[in-house]
Amino acid sequence: MRTEPKSAPAQTERGELLLRVDDLNVRTAHRTLVHDFTLHMAHGERIGLIGESGSGKSMTTTALLGLLPNGVTADGSVEIDGYAGNLLEAPESDLMKLRGNDVAMVFQEPLTALNPLMRAGAQVAEIILQHRLAPNKAEANRRAVEMLDAVHLPDPAQAARAYPHQLSGGQRQRVMLAMALANDPALLLCDEPTTALDVTVQRQVLDLILELVRERGTGLLFITHDLAVVANMCTRVLVMNQGVVVEEGTTEDVFTRPQHPYTRGLLAASDLDAVDEHGRLFTVATAQAYVPPSGGSAPEPPVERATPPVEQAHASAALSEAQPSVDTEDPEPVMRVTDLVRTYTRGRTSLFAPAPQVHALKGISFEVPAGGRLGVVGESGSGKSTLLRILAGLDQPTSGSAVVAGNEVRGAKEAQLRALRQNLQIVFQDPMGSLDPRMTVEQIISEPLLVPGRGESAADRTRMVAKMLEAVGLPASSAARFPHQFSGGQRQRISIARALICRPQVVVADEPVSALDVSVRAQVLNLLADLVDEYGLTLVFVSHDLNVVRHLCDSVIVMQSGEIVEAGDTETVYRDPQHPYTKRLIESSLTLRQELAQSA
Structure with a gap:
């Protein structure tokens, strides 16, 4: 976090302010989306606007630009230095001159x-x-x-x-x-500008934004749900919840001494270095015991996960039925990848030149023991997605071997792949994209049971779906509803239930929390960890978020350009990375405690 003048003083004169927003309300015909939003920003000030999905962040910023969608109106006062009048009442011709210019x-x-x-x-x-x-x-x-x-x-x-x-x-x-x-322009609005970027690119873009606004004296309003980014970029912060600013102040004050329970909950869920007495991540609901980091505190080592607490007993009971035991004495790994190569041939770009080849995987090898938790880390183009497709039997390797739960992927016939897919299930990144909107939750979760060779009756499937919904923390009545009737976090729980309904040995989670708010992320990570423990599952967790992998996985492989450049015990790799690429990934990764510690 940057140690510069923290905020516009309360006595700042009107002419010295860059932006003055008073009592802004954003409404539809049926409800108010933003209530009495007030913000006074000085020239060159950097302010973070944080909150979860639906908190009103984006509606506030689009109202400032006069870009609200049809049916949504705004009232109150919005003034910017250099324009005489209320922007909410300005003609479109004036707003067009201001946009992109001021x-x-x-x-x-x-x-x-x-x-x-x-x-x-x-x-x-x-x-x-x-x-x-x-x-x-x-x-x-x-x-x-x-x-x-x-x-x-x-x-x-x-x-x-x-x-x-x-x-x-x-x-x-x-x-x-x-x-x-x-x-x-005098004012730059950034709406989650680095959410979709790799960790090293994210750091480069954030550093670039900071450098440019400092050089130009530009005011910055940075909208995000990532508290570590705000700690890195901003000197003042506003916290929004359900359309209301519940807390504001200097970044250090708000993040180290939060006054509002919602702020404390966001901090607790964002801080992957902090866990409760059971080794579980804090959520908004359990944040009372969370101790915020002080400005000079160093990151604490992660606490080992312990037995799930009493409130998780219902999940344990629901998952124990018909669960195959894991033979801990069997040395045979659940997953063995040996010299795996995948080369794609692109279409010809010239009549005479040979067709170009893309070496997606270049002879990678690794093993995962039964019950292991492997993290796969790497940026776009590293080969993660190609590896997942081969492990799931959705693609064939050019050469090498991939044995998953006793099934060799290379050269496997469709019947063999069917057995593989019963033993390996995937939880995808975007739950809405992976759930059929025309199917009920019961149909979605029970679909893996409909493959040939399984003997469950319709009544059996209904009973199993009810147990799985209970296991992932959803009521049994959810079975009759459709995906669009659930929140993002609830949809991801449905995806997890679908993956586990056929009792697989291996679960592959492909960026399963990257599209979720921080509080929901903590809940889903806790749920995944509990279910993996209860099932005795082997977990392959793919992510670009190194902090999530560090919390959840006991071993990690780091991929770059189709090769494994480093592998080993997670804590060893994170504390003492040997490869320059791994070091760069870790150095680029933003954590809340590290950013606050830098301000001390």
Whole structure:
């Protein structure tokens, strides 16, 4: 966390403020989404706006820009330095001049915010031309290349000629940042700008935003659910819950001495270095016992998980029935990967040149013992997804061997793959995308039981679904409902129930909490850990969040460009990384305690 002047003093004069928001209300015809939001921001100040999904963060920022959707209205007062009048009452012509000139925004997903039919440089130049900051198109294009250079794109002239799909996620976000800062706005709004990025790219983009707003004296309103990012970027913070600001103050005060129970709950759920007496992550509901980090405290070593507490006994009872025992004396690993190679051949780009090849996996080997928890860490393009597809029997290796629960994947026939998929189940990243919206929860969870060879009756399946819903903390009445009637965290619980209904030996979790709010993330991680313990499951957990892997997994492999560059016991790898890539991943990873400790 940065140690600079913390906030606009209360006595700041109206003319010294960059942004003045008083009693902002955002409403639909049926309810109020944001209640009496007030914010006074000084020039150059960096403020974090934090809260979970549905808290009103995005509605507040779109109201400031006059971009509310149809049927949503705003009242109150929004004033910005340099414009005489209330922005909520300003004509659209005035707002169009202000957007991109005085106020600019960086969105969460650059691929949807950028025009796919325009080159990157042309999109930056268009902003400059629209606000008449260049006399002609040639000058605007020259300045666009300068802006792409300012956001540290490696070859700005080449990047200017590229289309968005030809750039990586981090490069696209840099183009968005160049567009936002092209006209040197006084206020920059960032709405979750690094959520979809790899950990090292996230750190680079955050450092770049911080560098640019400092150089230009730009005010920053940073919207996120990631408290560690706020601790890194902002000097003041506002906490929103259900459309109301429940707490505000300097970042250090709010994060080390929270006054509101909701703030304490968010901090507790965000802090993966803190666990309760049972070794479980804190949630908003259990945060009373949480002790916030002091500004100078160093991260504490993770506590080993213990037996699930009494309140988890219902899950234990529900899962014990018909559970195969794990033979701890059997040395045979549940999963053995040996010299696994996967090479893809792309389509020809030339009549004479050979078809290009992509080496997705380059001879990787590892083993996972029964009951083990393996974390697979790596950035985009490292080969994680290819590995998962092969382990699940959805793809065939070019060479090498992958034996999962006694089933060899290479060359397996469909009947053999069916047995493999009964023993290995996947929990996907996006629960809404992996659940059929036209099926009831009972149909979704019982679907893995419908394969040939299983003998359960309809009554058996209904009974098993009810037990699984109980095990994942959902009422049995949920069985008759549809996915859209549940929250994101509840949908992920349904995905976990579906994965475990057929009693697999191995569960592969592919980024299962990256799309969830921090409080829901803690609940789902606790649930996964408890179920793995109760079932005696083998867990393969794939994530770009190193802190989650450190909490949940006992061993880890680090992948880069289709190779395993480091492997071993999780704590050993994290405390003493040997490979430069592993060191860079760990150094780039943001944790709340580390960011607060840096301010001391």
